[in-house]
Amino acid sequence: MSASIPPIIWLRAESKAFEHRTPLTPADAATLADAGIKVFLERSDARVYPDEDYASSGCSLVDAGTWESAPLDAFILGLKELPDSAQPLRHRHIYFAHAFKRQSGWQELLLRFRQGGGTLYDLEYLVDDDGRRVAAFGHWAGFAGAAVANLAWCGRYSTELLELASLTAYKDKG
Numbered sequence: 824m825s826a827s828i829p830p831i832i833w834l835r836a837e838s839k840a841f842e843h844r845t846p847l848t849p850a851d852a853a854t855l856a857d858a859g860i861k862v863f864l865e866r867s868d869a870r871v872y873p874d875e876d877y878a879s880s881g882c883s884l885v886d887a888g889t890w891e892s893a894p895l896d897a898f899i900l901g902l903k904e905l906p907d908s909a910q911p912l913r914h915r916h917i918y919f920a921h922a923f924k925r926q927s928g929w930q931e932l933l934l935r936f937r938q939g940g941g942t943l944y945d946l947e948y949l950v951d952d953d954g955r956r957v958a959a960f961g962h963w964a965g966f967a968g969a970a971v972a973n974l975a976w977c978g979r980y981s982t983e984l985l986e987l988a989s990l991t992a993y994k995d996k997g
Contacts, residue, residue: 828896829859829860829861830859830860830861830896830898831860831861831862831863831893831894831896831897831898832847832855832860832861832862832863832897832898832900833862833863833865833885833890833893833897833898833899833900833914834846834847834852834862834863834864834865834877834882834900834901835865835887835888835890835899835900835901836865836866836867836869836870836887836888837867837869837870837901837902837903838903838904838905838906839903839904841992842869842902842903843869843870843871843992844871844902845870845871845872845902846900846901846902846917846918846946846958847862847900848872849872849876849877849879849880849882850880852864852877852880852881852882853880853881856880856881856882857881861883862877862880862881862882862883863882863883863884863885863893863897864877864878864882864883864884864885865885865886865887865888865889865890866884866885866886866887867887888906890914891910893914895913895914897914897915898914898915898916898917899914899915899916899917899918900917900918901916901917901918902918902919903918903919904918904919904920904921904928905918905920905932908935909931909935910935910939911935911936911938911939911940911941912935912936912938912939912941912943913939913940913941914941914942915941915942915944916936916941916942916943916944917944917946918945918946919945919946919947919958920932920943920945920947921945921947922943922945923945923947923948924947946958
């Protein structure tokens, strides 16, 4: 990459059902844009932040799924797995791929990178100087997991006193 060409980050739309999270907030996108990094955002109605917030932060909005035709020097940023495909992967991808722990589909995924000449930066292995994971569940994740486990366990029983509704997504109030 030449010093005269600004780096490119391409935030892809997540393809996994019920995924609303994003690895890049509009405020952080603005910080990147202010530093001279070109940020492209794939439109998504599912993302927790509206597309307009990113546009106001200096991002260029593009259609969902266009990361495959992004410039080859772009970093493709996501959160969860890529859509199923046999297409070789040519770009540098940053996301939780779960490939190096040999989770389901790992061989096919790494083959796609090998065939396309792309690079995988798995966020699971992003560590600080002390070897601690940088992108990890926060303090409250364990409490949330325990609450969901309790709801699932209680949901096995049906009584007049215990009627549990199914879980639904809701907007953060903070």
